[in-house]
């Protein structure tokens with residue numbers, strides 16, 4: 001069942017808890033979005049207090065914030081591995097008896113291609129969220145990043161998969177949003193998704209698709225912040 005809401009306090013508690021688990025010497029994947037930003041700010045404070053880490057940002061937004069709060073940065077090519085990635089999510093399956101328990105929809109910020117790269121490279125992928133993100137079945141539109149030339153071809157293939165694609169448009173600009181990678185995003189509504197893994201494989205196979213926002217079997221745990229604490233889910 002999906003709950004509505006989610007406050008800044010809940011996001012901050014989740015972000016703070018995830019940052020507390022980061023140790024000296026860690027390489028940390030820095031996620032995108034308002035909840036991941038709470039973790040980045042908490043890591044910045046820890047760096048001020050002497051914690052030695054290197055961050056790998058998942059987006060322009062994450063990079064800018066990390067620089068502002070003083071986190072030294074590196075990139076995937078320059079490290080042997082990523083110890084932990086801390087990232088947000090738009091929906092999280094919270095159904096311990098279901099095979100999709102812990103599956104995510106990401107890409108609300110259009111950063112899911114780089115997020116998937118960094119989050120899946122990490123030894124531990126920690127999701128930070130407020131309770132409004134929990135659901136028993138994924139049913140948000142799935143963000144699909146596409147090469148600009150491919151958007152109408154991919155949209156046709158999505159319709160053949162019984163999805164309804166919608167080109168993501170910028171709020172204050174006439175035209176589509178462009179990702180950090182110079183591509184476009186189709187938000188694809190499939191209704192309730194019974195088999196996220198199967199859909200993920202079908203989307204990955206489409207020519208012109210750079211990456212989609214279904215993250216299945218990737219998350220290791222979620223910190224769910226609330227008004228009075230933090231709940232932990234392990235997968």
Ligand SMILES: O=C(CO)[C@H](O)[C@H](O)COP(=O)(O)O
Pocket residue numbers: 031032033034035036087088089090105106107108109110111112115
């Ligand atoms: O996937 C993402 C960006 O591509 C974000 O992590 C996701 O949209 C959640 O953001 P927020 O914490 O602001 O709700």
